[in-house]
Each structure stands twice: as C-alpha cells, then as structure tokens.
Amino acid sequence: MEHVAARAGVSRALVSIVFRGVAGASEATRERVLAAARELDYRPDTRASRLGSSRTRTLGVTFAVGHAFHGDLLESLYTHADAAAYELVLSGVTPSRSEAAAVETLLAERCEGIILLGSSQETAQLERLAAHLPVVSVLRPVPGGGVGVVRTDDAAGLRLSVEHLRGLGHRRVALLDGGRTAGAAERRRGYRTAMRRSPALTEMILPGGVTELEGAEAARAFLRLGARERPTAVAAFNDRCAIGFVDVVRQAGLHVPGDVSVVGFDDITEAGYPHVALTTVRQDAERLGAETVRTLADRLDGGSPDGGSGTTPPAPVVIEPEMVVRASTAPATRRGVRS
Amino acid sequence: MEHVAARAGVSRALVSIVFRGVAGASEATRERVLAAARELDYRPDTRASRLGSSRTRTLGVTFAVGHAFHGDLLESLYTHADAAAYELVLSGVTPSRSEAAAVETLLAERCEGIILLGSSQETAQLERLAAHLPVVSVLRPVPGGGVGVVRTDDAAGLRLSVEHLRGLGHRRVALLDGGRTAGAAERRRGYRTAMRRSPALTEMILPGGVTELEGAEAARAFLRLGARERPTAVAAFNDRCAIGFVDVVRQAGLHVPGDVSVVGFDDITEAGYPHVALTTVRQDAERLGAETVRTLADRLDGGSPDGGSGTTPPAPVVIEPEMVVRASTAPATRRGVRS
DNA sequence: GTCACGAACTAGAGCGCTCTAGTCACCATC
DNA sequence: GATGGTGACTAGAGCGCTCTAGTTCGTGAC
Numbered sequence: 200m201e202h203v204a205a206r207a208g209v210s211r212a213l214v215s216i217v218f219r220g221v222a223g224a225s226e227a228t229r230e231r232v233l234a235a236a237r238e239l240d241y242r243p244d245t246r247a248s249r250l251g252s253s254r255t256r257t258l259g260v261t262f263a264v265g266h267a268f269h270g271d272l273l274e275s276l277y278t279h280a281d282a283a284a285y286e287l288v289l290s291g292v293t294p295s296r297s298e299a300a301a302v303e304t305l306l307a308e309r310c311e312g313i314i315l316l317g318s319s320q321e322t323a324q325l326e327r328l329a330a331h332l333p334v335v336s337v338l339r340p341v342p343g344g345g346v347g348v349v350r351t352d353d354a355a356g357l358r359l360s361v362e363h364l365r366g367l368g369h370r371r372v373a374l375l376d377g378g379r380t381a382g383a384a385e386r387r388r389g390y391r392t393a394m395r396r397s398p399a400l401t402e403m404i405l406p407g408g409v410t411e412l413e414g415a416e417a418a419r420a421f422l423r424l425g426a427r428e429r430p431t432a433v434a435a436f437n438d439r440c441a442i443g444f445v446d447v448v449r450q451a452g453l454h455v456p457g458d459v460s461v462v463g464f465d466d467i468t469e470a471g472y473p474h475v476a477l478t479t480v481r482q483d484a485e486r487l488g489a490e491t492v493r494t495l496a497d498r499l500d501g502g503s504p505d506g507g508s509g510t511t512p513p514a515p516v517v518i519e520p521e522m523v524v525r526a527s528t529a530p531a532t533r534r535g536v537r538s
Numbered sequence: 539m540e541h542v543a544a545r546a547g548v549s550r551a552l553v554s555i556v557f558r559g560v561a562g563a564s565e566a567t568r569e570r571v572l573a574a575a576r577e578l579d580y581r582p583d584t585r586a587s588r589l590g591s592s593r594t595r596t597l598g599v600t601f602a603v604g605h606a607f608h609g610d611l612l613e614s615l616y617t618h619a620d621a622a623a624y625e626l627v628l629s630g631v632t633p634s635r636s637e638a639a640a641v642e643t644l645l646a647e648r649c650e651g652i653i654l655l656g657s658s659q660e661t662a663q664l665e666r667l668a669a670h671l672p673v674v675s676v677l678r679p680v681p682g683g684g685v686g687v688v689r690t691d692d693a694a695g696l697r698l699s700v701e702h703l704r705g706l707g708h709r710r711v712a713l714l715d716g717g718r719t720a721g722a723a724e725r726r727r728g729y730r731t732a733m734r735r736s737p738a739l740t741e742m743i744l745p746g747g748v749t750e751l752e753g754a755e756a757a758r759a760f761l762r763l764g765a766r767e768r769p770t771a772v773a774a775f776n777d778r779c780a781i782g783f784v785d786v787v788r789q790a791g792l793h794v795p796g797d798v799s800v801v802g803f804d805d806i807t808e809a810g811y812p813h814v815a816l817t818t819v820r821q822d823a824e825r826l827g828a829e830t831v832r833t834l835a836d837r838l839d840g841g842s843p844d845g846g847s848g849t850t851p852p853a854p855v856v857i858e859p860e861m862v863v864r865a866s867t868a869p870a871t872r873r874g875v876r877s
Numbered sequence: 878g879t880c881a882c883g884a885a886c887t888a889g890a891g892c893g894c895t896c897t898a899g900t901c902a903c904c905a906t907c
Numbered sequence: 908g909a910t911g912g913t914g915a916c917t918a919g920a921g922c923g924c925t926c927t928a929g930t931t932c933g934t935g936a937c
Contacts (some may be wrong), residue, residue, distance in 0.1 A: 265609015590925035
C-alpha cells in the first residue's frame, strides 16, 4: 500500500479511499492509484482491512462438504451476499470435523453473522450461540425465536405430495421417513395431516433416511410386504432416498410408476435428468439463500441499532414448496395391487 | 485480550504466549490465563493474529460446491492441514462464481499456498499464479513443473479397468469418454494403451462425461448399436457416469453385468451401496489430501529458504489407483452378444 | 558473596489496513 | 475583503494481535 501510494504520488489514506470505493478522490487520482496498483500487482489485505474497520462485513457459513443441495444453497448465498456487500467465509462440516468446531473457527474470524445449513446442533446450543451474534438456521426449524430460521414449509411439501398421489387415485400411500434429520419431523407431521384428512387413505411409515442407501433399504422392506398391504405409492423424505428406492424396486422387476408411484423432495439436479424423471417437491434454493442473506443484512445493517444481538427476534421465514410432476407417478391401477 | 490479561493478572504478551501454545509460561499461569479466557468467553482473533505474525499459516482451497469427491478430498485436507498446523480457507466455485474469482479472494486473504481441486483454468494462468506462491493442482495434471500436481495415475486406472475386463473374457470394451474434464485425456490414453496391448480387443469410444446425465446419454447411444457391434463391457469416465449408464441400460431391459459389464472410476460412496455395487477404480481421497498438504508444507516450512516461490519445482505426485471389484462386472458370455 | 544462567514475564514497536479530524486550495457570496 | 462551504487530500491513532529485546528473579557453581 505504501508503495502504491508512493508510485501514485498520494498518501496511503487516499489509496484506502480508492480501494474502498468511497467518495473523496477525484476521478484522475482514482485512475492513477488503480494503475499504480495494477503495475505493482497490489491487492488490499482483507485481514488488515477487516481489522481496521469496525465492521468485518463477513458472514460465516457452515455446510456439509459434498452435499449437493448445500452446494445449491451456497451458490445462492454467494450471489446475494455479494449484492448486499458482504463476504462469505465457509467452514466445512465433515465426519471428522464437527459443526461445533466449524462454528468455532467462524467466531474466531469475527464473522458478524452465522449461517448454518442443515444444522444438527441442539437447540440449546444454538440459542447460546445466538445470544452472541445473529444466527440463521437454514432448512432446520429451531423453536424459541432466538435463532433466525429460513426454511421450506416441509409440512406443506408433504401435504402436496399426498394430495398429488390421492388425486391420482392412490389409497395406500407410505412415507419413507427421515428420522431425526433436519426437517424430518415437519414432513412427518405434514404427511399425517394430509393422510388423516381423507378417511379412504391408509397410513404407513417406513424407516427411510437421507441417502440412496436408506431408500434402498426401505425398498427391501417394501418388497417384503404382501400384495394386499403393499402401498401403491410412496412419498420419500428426499430425492436421494427416493432414487435409491426406485432403483431397488426396479431391480426387483417392478415398474415405477406402473406398480408403485414415487415422490421425492428437494428437486436436486439429478431428479430432473430424463432417465430419472422423479416427481418431487421443489425446495427453492435460490429463494432460501436470498432470504437468509436478507434476514441477516436487515439485522446487521438495518433497524436495530444494537448491532444485531437485538431484542427483536426475527420471524422465521417459511418458503412454500412447489410440486414438480415428472414420470415417477401415475394413476393407481389394478397393477398397483399385483404381487 | 486486554481483559483476559487483567483478569489473570499478567501482561497481554503472556496471554499471547499461552494461546499460541509456545514455551515461556509456567503451568500455573497457563491455567490461570485459560480460566480467565473461559470466563470472559475470549477467543483470539484469527485476523489479528495472522496480521501480527509474519506467517499466516493458511492454505487456500478452491473446490466445486456440492461435488461429492471434492467433499471427500476436503475432509482429508482438513485433517492433514490441522496436523501440519495449517488452517484451511475455503473458496467455492459455482456456475456464477468463477475459479479465478475464487482464487482472487484467497490471494487477498494472504494464503501461503493454494490448492485447486479439479482446476479448469488454463495452464498459462496457473503458471502465472504459481510464480507468486506455491500452487498445487489436485486431480488435474499441469505440464511444465511450475505448478505442483497431486493426482491419481489416471492412465493406470483405465489400464486396470481394461485388464480386469479382458481377464473376464471381454473383447469389445468401450470407453465412456470424459471429454475435456480434468484427468480425461489421461484416462483416454490409458484406455488406448491397454486396448492396443492385445490385438483381440476392439476399441470403441463413446462420448460420456461427468454426471449421470451423460452416462444415460451414452447408454442410449449404446442401445442404438446393433447386436454384433455392441460392446460387452464398458469402462466409464467416472462412477456417476457409470451409474447413469447402468440405470438406462437396465430400464431398457438389459442386465448388468449379465448383458454388459460396467466399470466406474473414483469409488464414490454411492458405488459401494449394495444396490449399486459398482466395480470401480478407487481414487484414494485420503492419500491425495495427505500428499497435497505435505507438498505444500514441505515447500513452505522446509528446505527452500525463499519461502516457497522457490527454484525447486516440486515433482508431481502420482498415486496409484486400485481396482475394487463389485457386482457390475462378470465374465463375458454368449448373452453379451445377444440383441 | 557474586556471577552466570535460564525460566518467567513485560514493554512496546509493528503488521496493513481504516477512519476521524484535520489542512489546504478554490470558489461563491455578501 | 472577510466569510463560509466544498471537494481533494493527509496525518496519525487505533484495530488485536505477534514478537524482539528486554527485565526480574531464583538457583547453583565457585
């Protein structure tokens, strides 16, 4: 910076002004400084600038590395953080690197807010964290109100699923349950609500899960059922689970959707591939990301002058999901009852 | 820090000593300082500590968000960076955030070295970057020597594939090509070498790609072939491509491995699921990560006293892949020639 | 008793920025 | 010609650490 200032024949403060893009430098000087910087291959040190300023304008994100939907969310977060003049600091969660450890590094970076994708931490722990700085839990609801929440209306999603299947004439509609995963309880609730709305429907909950593996296991349980009790349609916890289910069912010689209709959840990229063509409930990653950044930016920049650890708990943002009908669901037929 | 020092009744410098874990504090004081820090919920500011010290001990990583194998690599990188007392700074690449932009933020963070997972930047650009600081390209070979390389022996991997299939009696073995992806050229070369080694083998290269989508398309091309020319075995660019291929082939009523044997590449988690049981060539994510960190740490901490932009170009590290035989390959039979 | 030495601890400059409180020149106003 | 205002620029303290060059003290050797 020193060198750039010297080369451009100005003070260091002026260089700072130019690089922060604030008012206080003439157009001519601005160009001269930028030219000098280019020649010297100078680039402001983000560590130092964050240290110097009162605000770091930095948002920390924990995410599961290699998780496809988290990837979609990150893309949206990057875009909207950029638009709101925030920087993102990523901290990955892996089998050997806990979410708590990931959060710890974000705190040490002095992020102004923290975004947790699909958090698996206990509510109490989240509340404790949220007492220090604004926290948004994405995908996973957190009761209490201290923690910001941006999520899809999971219950509504499963209601959509069930309605869709009921509309196709299905009566025995099973849920491949997500267990203790973020959002699973809500989806179970949505499933039950929708099923009980119509007395013709028969509930059945099979243990499912997050990955194809668990979908495949659920399929084996499904295949063990007798013809009379076997569901004619299945709503899966998510797309990957649905895909595993379909795979095994097909390998057993049954047809999807001929013998059993299947609905997923998420609408991951793979669900839209022609050879998969999974009917599913779409979570809008783009909007989830946008709302997350907005929630945080509002609190940080905006209204509450206490800098975010404010008394005004942000209202949870719940985004409506959307049914995406593809080729894995079809009207119920006699064949659905075939062995 | 001020407050912690006051509470523990020591100087700020002592607090620094304790938190850096260096010698120069008695056990009693150390405990007193840590206790004070705990009570005040103090945590050293990483930005400030990096600023203060001459070294940042920070490694920057660019990766594709949501990419499963990159996730595996990150896990290994986290572990080994930690062991070598380095911190990782992640910078995600998305469709709307280029690799160049990702690198730019890493440079502004003053990372000491840069790790690029499956880089798609041009060689010239990488060379330019490597002139400034140590760079390791993981998965993708870079000619020239200025850029460090840690990768799997892709060519050997495809030779293993072909050998395995030849050993099962297959003669018409096709490659589902990876196009311009990192490593694809090497794998193509390995395939050709192995095929030409034995005159009985008939080469055939079908356009493939990185995702299930492209594997599925390749399968459609495969199905259009007449019975006499149709390969009895297929070596795919990677597991996802293989999985898409298998999926479509099965939906068309053919059997894997009965009608066609399929080999993948990578050994992603999914390949090991019982209902997938894909025979594949394993890339050792754990070792790739370990070698990457070692390469960088050696250069940064070790021998060359110039701090890494040294004259000694690091030799590329090439890791041998390993054949993992599962249920998607079987001996060639008459049925392999069936329409 | 004194000297050397090491272990425990401290003072204070410095890292590369930001940002407040200026200075200075220039112009318009009355 | 004094006054005020404005845009362009600068000086210098401060952000929260690290790290070098100390100081202080207790101990063992002679």
